[in-house]
Amino acid sequence: MGSIFGKLFKVSTFGESHGRAVGVVIDGLPPGIEISEDYIQKELDRRKPGQSKITTQRGESDKIEILSGVFEGKSTGVPLAMLVWNEDFRSKDYSHIADKFRPSHADYTYHVKYKGIRDYRGGGRSSARETLARVAAGAIAKKMLESEGISFYAYVSQVGELVLNKLYTELDLSLIDSNIVRCPDAEMAQKMIDYIDTIRLQRDTIGGVITGIIKGCPVGLGEPVFDKLHAELGKAMLSINAVKGFSIGSGFEGVKLKGSEHNDVFFVEDNRVRTYTNNSGGVQGGISNGEDIYFKVAFKPVATIMQEQKSIDEHGNEVTISGKGRHDPCVLPRAVPIVEAMAALVIADFWLIYKAYK
């Protein structure tokens, strides 16, 4: 249970970190979308390990293969399946971790939930490697929505205590990928990079915040009551590994404001209804109002640290766990395309529902 997302644009992911492959099936994609493996690969490459000194140094080629649903370069409207083979999937030795519960990982909860049967290698299904499938599916969703004028952005706006105190509207979003931390403010980006590097040398990890923006949504996306646009968006973001918080528009800061300060007043500009301010974050009553949708996603520090930690094993014995391998000191830079992908999946689904009632 739990590996399928969406009502019409249904995304079903599969695969463990060290199993044979990680993949995804999209059922509900319209026909006629131009799709190539090269295009999807570009998105995947933004997520892949080994991009820079502040991400894990693991080398994974993560080559996407389309298995179905595309004919002569276009989606056919039937299920689109894609996968990435896991390289050398049998080679590594994880026996030292097989019966231990790593702190703040999913080892223990999976162990109990799945009655002691779990693929412990690299976290198995709970590995962030699963997000590879999300990014591939998100690339398709983005492509579909691109022609409707809807676009997606995300950037790192906080690392540890380093907070970029600028609104997204003050930034040049085309610069996001211009540095390895994916923060469009060059000065802050350098600080973040230096800080992450320090953390890495401490053999530790650090959390942060990603800001996401969706531009170009028509008025009317989202459904009232339970399936509000920002409720589904929140669920999508909270489903990403290591995410502990989500807010839209004024978010947790807006609670300090009075109604007279917070309300977004309407006006008409070029025959279009606008609001002077956008504390609502582009969503009112759960439905897009045509303004930019913007939100924040809080990531805790990565649980895998390169230090010795106390823990227990399956039998309740105290054990020591020592970080091995190559891991991210800060997951944020690589999480940027994941945030964009999840946002695209949410909007793709609402877009189809919107069309159903248009």
Added chain:
Amino acid sequence: MGSIFGKLFKVSTFGESHGRAVGVVIDGLPPGIEISEDYIQKELDRRKPGQSKITTQRGESDKIEILSGVFEGKSTGVPLAMLVWNEDFRSKDYSHIADKFRPSHADYTYHVKYKGIRDYRGGGRSSARETLARVAAGAIAKKMLESEGISFYAYVSQVGELVLNKLYTELDLSLIDSNIVRCPDAEMAQKMIDYIDTIRLQRDTIGGVITGIIKGCPVGLGEPVFDKLHAELGKAMLSINAVKGFSIGSGFEGVKLKGSEHNDVFFVEDNRVRTYTNNSGGVQGGISNGEDIYFKVAFKPVATIMQEQKSIDEHGNEVTISGKGRHDPCVLPRAVPIVEAMAALVIADFWLIYKAYK
């Protein structure tokens, strides 16, 4: 679309603020749960208007009636329908607001989404009156889970800038309903009450934060990948009117920590696996780990203020909107049972799925 919640424990709400009735159908309730209108009424009374000087002074009796699914005091396992009649539902005059878009309300987005056809009276379907149906359904979910040892708490932990800087573990949760603002710290409660009263006299409104706690969950609730426990919980909370943010465990504060500080180390206590700290908020890998689940919900200030505001009407004309009637200066105290109810709906659904795989 959008008015049905849950996979097995399915809750379907209906009704507008000034229509004939607001109600709910639960499909997927197990048989044998003891249910009485009196029990549900008690929960509804915690939500109802006119409770105190800091809530709206509207008098609504909100009497729950069970229409089906209960026989001789017990649920039968078939759909349980309940409703509350709207009193004097045709009497009030809303013509002054009929074609105007109130700022930061759902008037405009509903108008466009539903092609100009909407019940404008009191916000229609977008009214917070809909949450009455959620509280009624939540009462049933709570009852079902009570016998499994699972309980739900929520309290006001922030109003405007007034922040209760204590962990929930330092508070006596039995005191939540002991004051009208529903904050279990007497001193802070009084400050909040006084502040809300000031805001009320300013004919303004103010936001705040509710902290929620779920105790007694077994290890294993929640599903990996998309349907993580805190992802569904986040969706549920974000679907409540006026909510702009959600966080679990360490939340937005946790991003500042290093992995070595944030990780929750396991130990064994009385043959039970525990963690020394609970930055995870009781959920690891999307699955409950047996510790308390705790979370924060950010509410923006109520959009309806007792002041004149500029806006536009359906034809794009500038208009002035003046707050009429009796409204809440701060929605938080009445939202406490709604947060509990939504938490109960999420856990009820996961509980049934958990049993399916047990």
Added chain:
Amino acid sequence: MGSIFGKLFKVSTFGESHGRAVGVVIDGLPPGIEISEDYIQKELDRRKPGQSKITTQRGESDKIEILSGVFEGKSTGVPLAMLVWNEDFRSKDYSHIADKFRPSHADYTYHVKYKGIRDYRGGGRSSARETLARVAAGAIAKKMLESEGISFYAYVSQVGELVLNKLYTELDLSLIDSNIVRCPDAEMAQKMIDYIDTIRLQRDTIGGVITGIIKGCPVGLGEPVFDKLHAELGKAMLSINAVKGFSIGSGFEGVKLKGSEHNDVFFVEDNRVRTYTNNSGGVQGGISNGEDIYFKVAFKPVATIMQEQKSIDEHGNEVTISGKGRHDPCVLPRAVPIVEAMAALVIADFWLIYKAYK
């Protein structure tokens, strides 16, 4: 579980035979559909008891009331709730049947499934009275589809051994309601009426077949693989009480044909692709091809007979059950609007999905 139907046009029914009310909530109805209680009532009156000498003589007024989702005569796009109050719902005495399992009823299976807790009065939730909610919802679906040129017909084509050996294309479907058995062939109708009357005098019941026709569907309704149009239609029909079989197009007769006889050859007529024959029943590969959709629904004889029958009670004791009250000797005439309603619900749902991808 099991009382919600549809993916976008979601219909949720509730209520027991002798509970307080039977009702339905539709979530997913587009705005702007003209809806009145009078219009729905007309459909309900075709289903109601006491219409003629060959149906049950119970008098039930079954007055529909709309509770939400309609404003100034039009659907608003939010949940439309309707109900019919059960008259004198506490008055009848069912104690004689309270702990007995009537043969071929749902008494025993409900008793076990719901752990001994069930509303035994008149079959409770398993009563055919639940179909009242389906007919009300179906009326709304029909209305929505009427403006798209899609229309629904059903008639009694077999009662016991009396088979109307004419294709629907040879009949005048406007005559369906011209007689009390709802068979558009006057001669056969009279035979059926006489036969049912004989059965009634024997204090017995008899089964039969209803033929359904859907006209005006565009090419493209239905989804491939699992959600084929005729698969969902079959599910919808088989969900009606007493239905034991469903077939589309050539159905069980078509199995005797060779491919060269059965294949429907395409041709072009007035710029429209047609088939010379329609053994496919208007559906190919699970998707409507623009031809009439026609199907058969087999109803077993009503289980309640006015004779003594042996059975057992909840404790395993042998008991005698004697038919009491006023029951239908043949359910077919009253089932005609139910078949139409369920067909309309299926097509309404596919229609919205079709629009989502158009």
Added chain:
Amino acid sequence: MGSIFGKLFKVSTFGESHGRAVGVVIDGLPPGIEISEDYIQKELDRRKPGQSKITTQRGESDKIEILSGVFEGKSTGVPLAMLVWNEDFRSKDYSHIADKFRPSHADYTYHVKYKGIRDYRGGGRSSARETLARVAAGAIAKKMLESEGISFYAYVSQVGELVLNKLYTELDLSLIDSNIVRCPDAEMAQKMIDYIDTIRLQRDTIGGVITGIIKGCPVGLGEPVFDKLHAELGKAMLSINAVKGFSIGSGFEGVKLKGSEHNDVFFVEDNRVRTYTNNSGGVQGGISNGEDIYFKVAFKPVATIMQEQKSIDEHGNEVTISGKGRHDPCVLPRAVPIVEAMAALVIADFWLIYKAYK
């Protein structure tokens, strides 16, 4: 849309006849089920082409590969993905059929539904090759249910006019696979084989009926109202290519009976509630009653015949289509494992729901 089946035991198939692979993802499988590729392969081999002279002579090895969800021979509870590579998938020449609509195939409806974009090679997604994925998933479902004492049988009970006039209770079901037509009555089997061979020599095809039986279900599987056990079973069967009809228990024959003849009278045997007759087919009120569930599935003759047929192309021109390649004169023998697989998927889903409420 339409390629996902099930509520808890969710099966998502993908792949076209001549694409790269056909596969399936199961989300919702419990952990701990013993699974091997060999076991699944055995079921696939019952479906594969080239088994005998009365099936297509195409040679396909159809080797199943498990990609995820199985660890050390057991299901882990996370998505189980499997696929079969299509051999020589680029080699065949289908250009002669690329723009033509084969009679009674899905070519035309797919063409319109998917806006002219379709993989025409061998029917693409509408090919019966998709059922390979169903059989693989069904094998897993069978395995899960085997340990609960639930078993599945299907056999050919009619080919053209040749009807096996024996109840399943009079047959030795262990003989089903003892002959190439999969009819457990040796004498009738031989007649069917001879007849199909005659049809093959006529370069034609023939339809037939498969009878299915489910043994060992506990009382209580299935949900009332819309999701009745036989309604979902009917949907599942009608979703198989070429199926035009479904009936349960007395089916279309039962309509001729009177209630006094049709009712299944209860009695107690060995402390278990039984019925003397089983016209209900093991389902009452949509819920299993503990008796055998039996049903019939009607298959039309295969549309692909080895004869010239008139048709049209995408531009509306009249064309002639000539059957090429190696096709089944009668699909029934190879459809037997598909019927069993779909029955297993339905029961697996209901079984998990049943456990949720137990």
